Amino acid sequence: FGNKGEYLFDISQGGSKLLIISNRSRLSKRPTTVSDVFMMDAKTLKADTLFVGAEFLGNGSFSPDGKQILFTGNPEAFDRIGCQLPASITPSMTENELFLYDIATKQVTPLTKDFDPSIERVDWSWADGQIYFSAEDRDYVNMFSLNPKTGKITKLPIQGDYAYRFDMAAHAPVLAYLSYKTMEPASAYVFDLKSKKQQTYFAGTEALGDAEIGTCQDWNFINSKGDKVYGRMYLPKDFDASKKYPMIVYYYG
Secondary structure, X not given: OOOEEEEEEEEXXXXXXXXXXXXXXXXXXXXXXXXXXXXXXXXOOOEEEEXXXXXXXXXXXXXXXXXXXXXXXXXXXXXXXXXXXXXXXXXXXXXXXXXXXXXXXXXXXXXXXXXXXXXEEEEEOOOOOOEEEEEEEOOEEEEEEEOOOOOOEEEOOOOOOEEEEEEEOXXXXXXXXXXXXXXXXXXXXXXXXXXXXXXXXXXXXXXXXXXOOOEEEEOOEEOOOOOEEOOEEXXXXXXXXXXXXXXXXXXXX
């Protein structure tokens, strides 16, 4: 209880370091929650203070060698180092970016400043040293790999439209993930990142049984201002383009 909360966010691969974040309330201005970040020696319990009153931070995790920390946060984190917008514009607080903190030099590097999708789940692989993450891209959640040395981001050829959960193997470049297509229940897959081969462990279509469903397809257009508007069109089972159907239009934003 109280205005503070302590969280153990990660343990280094060798078990020698703990990453602890203490969140506390600050109601006088935004953000109303700020974070104090500590790195603790697991044997001596000595804590080094990395940040005091850090704003707009999310999660944190150690690199495989324990020399860096990968943070998530919104574009205003670390004095807007990962923000593309001018200072006069407030970015979305629901958008998440990746930041790399070097423990020795105390330097912060934005990894996804020029990457549009919003970061969701992230895991730094001990097996191959790559960073794997899922990211919300309009109506889809896709998966990507990021090379922390070069900054190169590569989209992974996963199955489905919405990868909402994944886990990495501890000592092999293998990930398991759950993903579903728009009109189907979730399916389970295992992806060998070295061989690029995937296995389906459970097909969501099996849960449908003999149920018959319609289809979904992208429906995008350019509006009068020249902006591209992204949408989807849901069609009934046995849709016939030569016939007329009642239509429901749903929009937001």
